[in-house]
Amino acid sequence: MQQQNLIDCYKRIKPYIHNTPVLTSQLINEISGASLFFKCENFQKMGAFKxxxxxxxxxxxxxxxxxxxxxxxxxxxxxxxxxxxxxxxxxxxxxxxxxxxxxxxxxxxxxxxxxxxxxxxxxxxxxxxxxxxxxxxxxxxIHPSNDNDVILGQGTACLELLENYPDLDAVFAPVGGGGLIAGTALAAHYFGKNCKVIGGEPFEADDAYRSMQSGKIESNNTTNTIADGLKTQLGDKNFPIIQQHVSYITRVSETEIMEAMQLIWERMKIIAEPSSAVALAAMLKEKEMFKNKKLGIIVSGGNVDLSNLPFVR
Structure with missing residues (x-):
């Protein structure tokens, strides 16, 4: 049922959205030891997957x-x-x-x-x-992330990615309110070939990681992270999907987020917001596990406050 819902959703929204490009970087592939395919939702209308x-x-x-x-x-x-x-x-x-x-x-x-x-x-x-x-x-x-129609819509980014690269071993996505990672997980489950989904989350806002450990939705006492789009918590509609279809969530430090963001800007010549860089940061942290694999990275958005870039000293 969900598989058909995803297909119907994609047909419905296709006239209103961009089919965003997938970019690669030879240098980042060398650094990571894998073949990375960046689904660039920073080029989506209004600058993000949402x-x-x-x-x-x-x-x-x-x-x-x-x-x-x-x-x-x-x-x-x-x-x-x-x-x-x-x-x-x-x-x-x-x-x-x-x-x-x-x-x-x-x-x-x-x-x-x-x-x-x-x-x-x-x-x-x-x-x-x-x-x-x-x-x-x-x-x-309409809730930003805890809404079934919203979740399906967010999943179409991964659906497009898998249409172009159906043999990906895994897809990395950032985790905030849970809409993107849940939609990505559904798309990978129904349209991938044993394609894992791995979430990236800041240590400073790791409610999803802790929720996966405890089996219930956890909250954050503090959200002191530059990944400002990831400060929200999971909901009762997306959490069960995440539990069922997301392999695990990797936590990353603020330094790791900044380094990944800088790598995207410098080497790929594109603008990615800190929340987007969390997915690459998570992959780089796990790179020993993914040597020579084909991996998708969801670049969730590019809406950046240019007066407050984290890597400008």
């Missing part, structure tokens, strides 16, 4: 729901993704953002036609404000 899930979720709404609009809470990429996806199909998008969210991200949401409702920078305030918008506007709430 355009896929947002588009699929909106296109699954009824005509009546579309007329009333959609709402989410996000301080980053999903805010931009939902605003742009909604604009693509003529649907109003209400985006709840903490008042201290970066102005560059607020400007992007406004540029895509989203309506911003500001709130206090706490999860409770975000959820409460989104509920208020749901009630007052009749808008449909």
């Amino acid at each position: 355009m896929r899930g947002a588009t699929n979720a909106i296109l699954q709404l009824s005509e009546e729901q579309m007329q009333r609009g959609v709402v989410t809470h996000s301080s980053g990429n999903f805010a931009q993704a939902l605003a742009l996806a909604a604009k693509s199909v003529g649907v109003a998008a209400y985006i709840v953002m903490p008042f201290n969210a970066p102005q560059v991200k607020k400007d992007a949401v406004l540029g895509y036609g989203g309506v911003i409702i500001e709130c206090e920078p706490t999860l409770l305030a975000r959820e409460t404000t989104a509920k208020k918008v749901e009630y007052e506007m009749g808008a449909t709430f």
